[in-house]
Amino acid sequence: AFDAHMGAVGGQIEPYHLSKVMGTSTCDMLVAPANEVSDTLVRGICGQVPGSVIPSMIGMEAGQSAFGDVYAWFKNLISYPLKYITDEKLREEISSKIIADLSKEAAALPLTEKDELAVDWLNGRRTPDANQLLKGGIINLNLGSDAPRIFKALVEATCFGAKAIVDRFNEQGVTIKGLIGLGGVAKKSPYIMQVMADVMNMPIRIHKSEQTCAIGAAMFAATAAGLYPTVEDAMDAMGQGFDAEYHPRQENVAYFQKRYDLYKQLGTFIESKISQ
CATH class of the missing domain: 3.30.420.40 (ATPase, nucleotide binding domain)
Structure with missing residues (x-):
């Protein structure tokens, strides 16, 4: 889902940090350098494509049918x-x-x-x-x-x-180092996000923006227009940051x-x- 990929960029995705767009369902995206992923293929996810999400990295996508x-x-x-x-x-x-x-x-x-x-x-x-x-x-x-x-x-x-x-990524040799929460549920439900942190035994950062897809599209446009040399530079300059973080109890x-x-x-x- 390209809109979710835009959202991951607008939400300032980082290598090995699973970016979770949480709404009616979820779209979970991860990026990692191609030379580090090498020939590793994660079994049973939605897709793994060079240049997906961020052009210079391997993009991987998973998700839940209902959230x-x-x-x-x-x-x-x-x-x-x-x-x-x-x-x-x-x-x-x-x-x-x-x-x-x-x-x-x-x-x-x-x-x-x-x-x-x-x-x-x-x-x-x-x-x-x-x-x-x-x-x-x-x-x-x-x-x-x-x-x-x-x-x-x-x-x-x-x-x-x-x-x-997360367990599937870890088991297949792509270690998840952190979680980023995007979307309506992430923004509106502290209870659910706290349970998520407890279950994962890992902090989850909630992005400040409610329009990460639009911001991500603007970041790609700014890169294509030559305002920034890479998408990563555009994320650093245009990203709005995070306004909440839940830690496991x-x-x-x-x-x-x-x-x-x-x-x-x-x-x-x-x-x-x-x-x-």
Whole structure:
């Protein structure tokens, strides 16, 4: 997706830092010097192309089929009774507060090993190893499983899906050194970004701009016009920088690693036993 490539440049992508455009789905981009990548091919991602994203480097792309769409699906699910509210303004006001309120309640929940657990393949799996026929799932449900607890499981699942992509790069010899967050979810949801940092056990920087695709296009235009010798120089001169950074909370890292292992087990079960 060339618009996402522009966004990665506008978001000041760096070698070996995974630039994550997080909206309804995700587009994850990484660049690395060609002489360092050499003949390494990362299996199961969307693409790996010389000169992609930044002309002088190898560009690699991965992503998730659903990210913000997972939260939107759950919001729509629990919003069903709102149709009985005849006051349109009141209905929209309540609807607009649901995700923020769910995030606040989910963030306050204690972390236990028996928490509800989800797999995020509600729109199939893009990477690693594309399979659009896969389905999502939720387990550990009980009569105490309320909306914030299920929302917490869905947020964790989308972050576990993001970690699976990072793990694939690392396993294939392209080491991820940092994370850059772009897009609507990155800008609007501190709770989700904090869970992302905890799950990844790695800081994630959130870019200041809300229009990274437009800025990236301007950077390419400025380079083509000869104002800057390289795209990297244009990024240095025109980039707006970062306005937030989330660091992993070390007291939560072990919990999320155990949960990630269970997520992978559940995903294997769904893929091998159910989605056939």
